[in-house]
Amino acid sequence: MSPGAAAYSFSRRGRTPRLLGVLICVYGALLAAIIFYNAARWLMALLALPTLPALYDLYADPTAGLRLDDAAIRWHSGRRHGELALDEIDHMRLDTRWDLSVRATAVLRSGRRIRLPDESLPPHRALEAALMARGLRVERHHFTQL
Template sequence: MPDRAGQHSEAAAPPYRFRRQGRSLALALALMAWLLGLTALAVLVQASPWLVALLGLPTLPGLYELAKNPQSGLDLTEDQISWFTGSSRGAVPLERIARLRLDTRLDFSVRVTLVLTTGEKLRLPHPATPPIEGLTAACDLRKIPHERYHFSLF
């Protein structure tokens, strides 16, 4: 099979596949701890109901993810990279990718941006972002250049 330089390689790289579901034990435990804290605030401290309701608003996205359990993932094959999260999907042929840019944020999350040969940039959705070590290893097998930037703000 031809590689990125047009030469034939001896063995094709196996497809890289990553899947994630919205429902997780860590999310359930975090929500339970937050809601128990709000209950203690309401019962023990007798906080105002509007304050407890206001502090309960951040739990709504997590409760939604527990109930809906949205799936997300990424596939990297010999000819394209594709991803999905919820109802959105995207795919780009590998020959259109100039490089992958990996930005580590201050909260230690990593944003993956595809820089295309046209100069256009596509940011992968965070739920579809796989562990970076596996992604970079799969990119190395396919000779996709990648660059790592630590603690960029934007």
């Protein structure tokens, strides 16, 4: 491990301008379908149902993040929190999924695997660099089925 390396920290919030923009566009399109095409309101309401989790994130503004220092990796996502000492970790596994998202799993020396919550992860290249700066081995696996 590199002694004295600065702690790496990442956080994000649920309420973002991008989320607000997407919701405005979706609800605007549904409303336009009702007004201009006389679409069935029950059908438009059914199409709006998948947006409810995003609407909740806009309202509740949950936070998620990760902090990595020379002793431990800590993460939080909403009400969930976790912490692992770096000396417990054998290696970190970064899996690129078919949808191009990256999942991070801590493989412990005991063989146990702990998946870090997706929403608490920083961009994968920054995470990989921060992990390697602390002497952790990182395994990359592309397009595997989990």
